[in-house]
Amino acid sequence: MAFSRPAPLREELQRALPDRPFEIAFWDGSTLPPTNGASQTTFRVKSPTALAHALRAPGQLGIGRAYVSGALDVDDLDATLELLDSWQPPSLDTKQKARLAAAAVRSTGLVAPPKPPAAELRPRGQRHSILRDKAAVRHHYDVSNDYFALFLDDSMTYSCAIFSRGAKTLEEAQFVKRELICTKLGLKTGERILDVGCGWGAFAVHAAVEHGVHVTGITLSEPQAQRARQRAVDAGVADRVEIKVMDWRELHAEPFDAISSIGMVEHVGSGNIDNYARALQRFLKPGGRLLNHGIARLRHTDPEAGPFSERFVFPDAAPLHLSRICFAMEGAGLEVTHVEGFREDYAETLRHWSRKFDDNLPEAIALGGEERVRVWRLYLRAARRGFESGFLSVFQVLATRAS
Structure with a gap:
């Protein structure tokens, strides 16, 4: 027609x-x-x-x-x-x-209603159930490891880098972030660490190499797990890094000396945040330490997420307020001992990611298709503006379990 x-x-x-x-x-x-x-x-x-x-x-x-x-x-x-x-x-x-x-x-010339783009996901089932969370996470992450390598640093660290302590490059700033978390956790040789939402294993490998600890990392993405295991092999710490594909609700293990939760809390949701905090408390030995690094909303008048992000970027993701995260930790019997924000650092991180992604558009289209590339070019910029405008920030919250 x-x-x-x-x-x-x-x-x-x-x-x-x-x-x-x-x-x-x-x-x-x-x-x-x-x-x-x-x-x-x-x-x-x-x-x-x-x-x-x-x-x-x-x-x-x-x-x-x-x-x-x-x-x-x-x-x-x-x-x-x-x-x-x-x-x-x-x-x-x-x-x-x-x-x-x-x-x-x-x-429109009476054009028939178009189908939604293939890059859109409409999650099914109970919100934040294990099955639905797995589908949502895999929608975002399982495009391919090579796709994420187009804009991340060499360590494949997919969370806020820290430039405000003197780092000049993305690689330096991500190293600073990982080392800062290790320092705040006070890691000691031989300790057992749980890394919840371990991604491609950047923190797990860093902690094992730099601090001599044993790390168990969990992720919902099999491609991430495969890359993380290979990184541990390449770094010579495969005997001290174990990567499992599972939801945090499926984990059964002896208590750990310390826990890192980096870029994970955003996916938990308001309905599960109390259960999440209680689970982390149970995973800790008495006196154990928890470092939660995650995005939070700053204004109480803003919604959790818009329809575009819900369908195309992070289905079901829900950045909570810092106060809600700390309240859940306290309710679980954890003592919050230190809080630090890195809003401007995340804006700078996203500038680096956007530039790298745009420099590799032909490869991105070949790996993920034009629809996904359009989603990601918009997502990386909109996220940066969210941190610049004061809609979002990212906080590191350090807490301990009472002895």
Whole structure:
């Protein structure tokens, strides 16, 4: 079916958006120019499918689907995100919304409702059940180890690096972070350490090599576990690093001297945070130490996550407030002894990741496909802005179990 021309929608948008610091370019070559004379960015509606996505799921999810599918594009992601943070669209009454919807329908040429992009995941089952958490984590991580290597440092550390203590490179800053955690935990040769959400084994291998400890790491991703085991072999500490593929709720082991939980608490959820804290307390020997390194929301008026992140980036991820995390630890019988924030460090980490990812776009497309690359280019930038704006921070919380 031939596409209709976008004239009806263009005319309605012109009336509905009298103040436009951006340009809209349509698939037929026509444009809706900015009203301020200098466009901050250009939204390129490359196909009526973009409108169909927006009609099927109005709001962030529909726009996200249009962008991920390639039906909607922008000329500058950074400028677009800055615009969306600062520009306030006018309120539309019911009649205006109806006219816009009708114009969009006419402009789509009655295109059938499009399917969601393949990169989208709609989790099934009880939220934060073991099976659903496994599906959510694997959606994010199991694209391939080589994909993550395109933007992470050589150690494959996928959490906030620390630049504020003098590091100049991403590799140096990640080493500083891992060593800082070891120092806070006061690791001693021969101790047994649990690393919850161990990823590709960067911390586990570091702690074994630099401090002579024995580390048990757990992850939900088999590809991560395979890489972590090989890293331990390559570093000569395979006898002191054990990597298991399991959920924290499936772990049965003798108590440990210390526990690291790095970038894990964001995936636990408000309904499970108390159970998580109690489990970590049980995993510790009397007098044992816990270091929780995780993202937290700063404002109590903001939602846990938006629809785009929920479907395309981290399904079911829910950064909690620092106060909620500490409350859960205290309720579990852990004494919080030190808290430190690294908000600006995570923003700088994400700048490094974004630049490296953009430098390797052809390889990223070959490994993960164009949809996933569009998701990740947007995700890395939006996450950075979240730390810059004060929506998010990352905290290290040190706690001990009473003797």
